[in-house]
Amino acid sequence: MSFTIDFRSNNLLIDELLKQESISKPKKSSFVDKLFVKKKEYAYIYFHTGTLDNEATEKIKNAKLVIVNSLLAQKEVLSKLNIEKEKVQVIYPAINMEYKKPKEVKEQFCNKHQIDSKKKIIFFTGKNLKSSGVIEFINITMQLTMPDIFMIIAGDSKQIYNLKFQLSKFNLEEKLLLLEDYSDTNELFLASDIFLLPTHNKSFATNVLKAMFCKCVVFTTANNAAKELIDVFSTMENPSDRSIQFKLEAILQNKEDMKLIKKQNRKVAKEYSLENQLQKFNALLETL
Structure with missing residues (x-):
């Protein structure tokens, strides 16, 4: 049996699915189709992400199966649209990364950038640094009293240039x-x-998943859907949550706890490998 899939934004899982002969995108309506008011073709399966606007609502209602990437998204769809729960299934984002021993990578990286490898590195990155909380990240980490820590922020050249300008008055x-x-x-x-x-x-x-896969301790906010894969200790109430400073210092001072959390995070993240997520999707197809 063949299936058509539609989506607003692409991801690893969708890219891999489109390589299968049995899965394709629905044909776009031609000018002639529109001229003769030919019935619009909808995908059998719709991958919903982002805003639940009119376009998304139309595609969700006309699909046989809807895939969302979190329980939060599933809850939103079910609360706003009158559709059965079985139609909206959760498949978390897939990751496809090469794993190397973090200790070896850290030593090589620190040598390259002249950083003391004994220091604990706290990392931040995001597509949009501002909305991802870069200012909050700086405010939180600058308040830490631990001497053996080092911060890294990565982003595109334009955003980093603006950030350098903002931070120029600080040493x-x-x-x-x-x-x-x-x-x-x-x-x-x-x-x-x-x-x-x-x-x-x-x-x-x-x-968040990538960091967990690479054996990082992870902290993120309760408003983000990724919180569904981390524990309460690692969840911030909001981007400016004051308790995070104490949590960071507590974990930095306890090597055994840090080691345990890193190990647990990697174990969780491995469940969401591209291979595993493909298996979950194909298992769903068999139920249709």
Whole structure:
């Protein structure tokens, strides 16, 4: 049996699915079709992400199966649209990363950038630095009293340039490294000890999964869908949550707890490999 899929934004899972002969995108309506008011063709399966606007609502209602990437998104769809729960299924984002021993990667990275490898690295990155909480990240980490820590922020050249301008009045060179258009963000996750993302965004932050896969301790906000995969200790009430400073210092001072959380995070993240998520999707297809 063949299936058609539609989506607003692409991802690893969709790219892989479209390689299968049995799965394709629906044909776009031609000028002639529109001229003769030919019935619009809808996809059998719709991958919903982002805003639940009129276009998304139309495609959801006309699909046989809807895939969302979080329980939060599922709840929104079901609460706003009169459709059965079985029609809306959750498949979390997939990750496809090469894993290397973090200790070795960290030593190589620190040598390259002249950083003391004994320091604990706290990392931040995001597509949009401002909405991902870069100001909150700086405010939180600058209040930490631990001496053996180092911060890294990575982003595109324009955003990093603006950030450098904003931070020029502070003397942060010994504590903070700003990286623009860094070619291998996987290396940054592997080299880091903590990934702190005090984001304002609701959409699932795949970087949280990447950090967990690379054995980072992860903290993110309760408003982001990625909180569904982390524990309460690692969840911030909001981007400016004051308790996060104490949580960071507590974990930085306890090597055994940090080691345990890193190990648990990687175990959880491995469940969402591209291979596993493909299996989950194909298992869903068999129920149709």
